[in-house]
Amino acid sequence: MRGEYHPGYRLIILDIASSFGVSQAPVREAIERLKHEGLLKAEPNRGSTVAHLSLSEMREVYELRELIELYVLERMLPQLSAEDLAKLNELYESMCRVAQKDDVFAFIELDLAFHSLFYERYGNGQILGVWRGIKEKTTRFVSITNQLYFADLMVIAKGHRGLIDALQSGDLDSVKETYRRHIEGVWGRMRQML
Amino acid sequence: MRGEYHPGYRLIILDIASSFGVSQAPVREAIERLKHEGLLKAEPNRGSTVAHLSLSEMREVYELRELIELYVLERMLPQLSAEDLAKLNELYESMCRVAQKDDVFAFIELDLAFHSLFYERYGNGQILGVWRGIKEKTTRFVSITNQLYFADLMVIAKGHRGLIDALQSGDLDSVKETYRRHIEGVWGRMRQML
């Protein structure tokens, strides 16, 4: 997740086991999990390597995200409480703080936490599950590309100010349009990295 | 998947291992996979049980399905080839054949294969992944509730005739409306089971 092992790196079970001071079994279990979360790729009898995460895959992720996030937003907008808005404001301020320190990893966590609020409030567990997958892939992509991202950290943070304002206005169309532009904007910044 | 082990059933590793004539390791690996596919649920040191699949969960699944299927349909409609339509017709006829034999499991496979065509043609791997999850949950739910489903098998089969006709007309709005009614109709039939 943090990009510590780069894509393509082959994980040797016995090495990992001895580095953690455990036997093969727990390492195998962990690898099995990571395989199914899509972080590792494996071929039978050939071991596991860190999965690649291509730009084209991220394009697909963003298409899916736009689809479900606009839907969730529309549906949960009426239920949005003052408390929720306070929480979003709080996250926005944390984002600004972290942006100045150029801490990319902490920033993306906050950014995604901001959007998570809507999915969690909405209460559809299946959609939440899809969002979790999107979140994970996004985090990983940012971790991998890292250094190229933080040029615009403050710009992205400020963008969330606009989102909050739109939510406060309560006008559905302007909320959807603001979000659509936001999501596409972040994606556009990402795609320029490669 | 076939409902052989019913929800709540506890899987004992050593029993399964000896029944397959293998040791614990491969059984553990399989369980780990099934856990992450959501078919099993596990608590640490307390073993694994077959996951329950509630009606409320299926409601969520159908909400998600309607969202993404209408989207995919809209986007890939222009690319739909005569070949695709022939394939859909073929599946429709198989459905009718199987419906008469009251083979619920075979029927649901055909039904889902019908809808899979759109997702596979569309070419967004992330969305396809979401669909795979939906497919799996649906199959399982039908397997579990089984006997209650096949009263309407022929009705559901015939419904696909209408979908093909709508697709052939090429009119987006009528396609979307037909599909929306179809998806909600199948869901309505399901919810009546409980």
Added chain:
DNA sequence: CGCCCAAACATTATCGATAATCTTCTCGAT
């Protein structure tokens, strides 16, 4: 000089056993 085959090596997959943990049952005290 390059190519194929076999041996040596590296690594994964599987095994059976032990350790840790949880559950059930028994027994004594209240």
Added chain:
DNA sequence: ATCGAGAAGATTATCGATAATGTTTGGGCG
């Protein structure tokens, strides 16, 4: 009779070792 402590049993989690598989290296042959 009820509750809790503790032993006995069942099961999972972990271990280290062996078997199976894949990869590399070195040597003989064309």
